Amino acid sequence: MADPEKSIATGIIISNREIFKDHFLMILRVPADFRASVPGQFVMLRREEGDHPFLGRPFSIHSLYSMNGETVMEILYRISGMGTALIARLTADDRVTILGPLGRGFDVPVGKKKIVLVAGGMGIAPLFYLAEYCLEERRGELGETVLYFGAQSSHHLFGLDRLERLCSSLKLSTDDGTFGYHGPVTDLVAGDALSFERNDSTLFACGPYGMIKEMARIAEKFSIPCQVSVEEKMACGIGACLGCAVRASGENTSKRFMRVCKEGPVFDTREIDWNWREG
Ligand SMILES: Cc1cc2nc3c(=O)[nH]c(=O)nc-3n(C[C@H](O)[C@H](O)[C@H](O)COP(=O)(O)OP(=O)(O)OC[C@H]3O[C@@H](n4cnc5c(N)ncnc54)[C@H](O)[C@@H]3O)c2cc1C
Numbered sequence: 001m002a003d004p005e006k007s008i009a010t011g012i013i014i015s016n017r018e019i020f021k022d023h024f025l026m027i028l029r030v031p032a033d034f035r036a037s038v039p040g041q042f043v044m045l046r047r048e049e050g051d052h053p054f055l056g057r058p059f060s061i062h063s064l065y066s067m068n069g070e071t072v073m074e075i076l077y078r079i080s081g082m083g084t085a086l087i088a089r090l091t092a093d094d095r096v097t098i099l100g101p102l103g104r105g106f107d108v109p110v111g112k113k114k115i116v117l118v119a120g121g122m123g124i125a126p127l128f129y130l131a132e133y134c135l136e137e138r139r140g141e142l143g144e145t146v147l148y149f150g151a152q153s154s155h156h157l158f159g160l161d162r163l164e165r166l167c168s169s170l171k172l173s174t175d176d177g178t179f180g181y182h183g184p185v186t187d188l189v190a191g192d193a194l195s196f197e198r199n200d201s202t203l204f205a206c207g208p209y210g211m212i213k214e215m216a217r218i219a220e221k222f223s224i225p226c227q228v229s230v231e232e233k234m235a236c237g238i239g240a241c242l243g244c245a246v247r248a249s250g251e252n253t254s255k256r257f258m259r260v261c262k263e264g265p266v267f268d269t270r271e272i273d274w275n276w277r278e279g
């Protein structure tokens with residue numbers, strides 16, 4: 001069997017639908033090899049037609065399942081530049097080149113009573129797949145899965161109906177106060193953190209840099225282990241160009257820098273020097 005870390009494959013688009021202004025859900029057929037992926041891993045995706053842009057763009061696997069004997073992957077994305085704008089124009093039966101699954105995914109410890117997922121905006125993309133995994137692959141072994149999901153406005157709280165089925169409870173917030181708590185989602189987590197059993201809970205977070213940095217602070221303050229999915233600009237996606245390096249923390253004595261695409265994108269918050277962007 002091909003090494004799944006390095007396989008370049010063709011995906012065939014089933015649908016690529018705009019779910020809110022500039023936000024899309026792509027559903028595509030992929031080779032069965034992708035069943036080897038774990039939540040938190042990503043793919044480098046580019047259009048098969050045309051030379052522009054030359055490099056693929058990294059996207060988290062949002063969902064993965066079998067349908068009529070075929071392997072189906074979902075990608076949730078927003079237009080943030082030229083590459084994603086071109087991907088948004090693709091329609092059913094168009095082909096994309098996908099490299100993956102790539103990187104290190106989330107590591108769900110055995111037998112935890114509480115799995116706490118914290119998503120900021122598009123950070124819901126990999127956490128949705130993690131919620132699916134906890135329910136479908138680890139059912140009975142784990143305790144409850146609680147999702148804290150914060151977004152710009154109520155329109156950006158994507159997939160709530162599906163998330164309600166996957167998670168034991170949802171705690172929602174919006175920046176503009178149009179739904180749930182009015183303010184950052186990390187306020188909600190910090191407010192509840194004292195009630196989390198520190199030996200029996202694990203935090204998993206994905207979102208903008210400021211949010212995951214705040215999650216690192218909360219995790220340290222309440223002594224709860226926390227894994228975060230980090231985003232950096234990527235060129236190769238396979239560890240060769242060093243373009244995605246982040247600084248390792250002093251605790252991580254074996255390395256000064258870590259490649260988000262190879263050693264990540266998921267890291268324990270203690271592995272990272274959280275001043276890497278400022279200094
Ligand atoms: C591991 C990983 C997983 C990702 N998963 C998703 C996902 O599931 N859904 C999604 O919408 N996006 C995701 N992203 C971000 C996505 O890859 C970028 O939005 C995309 O590459 C932008 O390409 P572009 O050509 O449209 O924009 P560009 O023209 O390349 O850039 C446009 C703007 O986006 C910023 N940008 C570019 N790349 C990144 C990045 N990696 N992180 C933060 N800002 C960036 C640039 O600074 C610029 O302001 C992920 C990134 C990584 C590293």
Ligand code: FES
Nearest residue numbers: 237239241242261
């Ligand atoms: S993107 Fe090239 S090393 Fe990470």
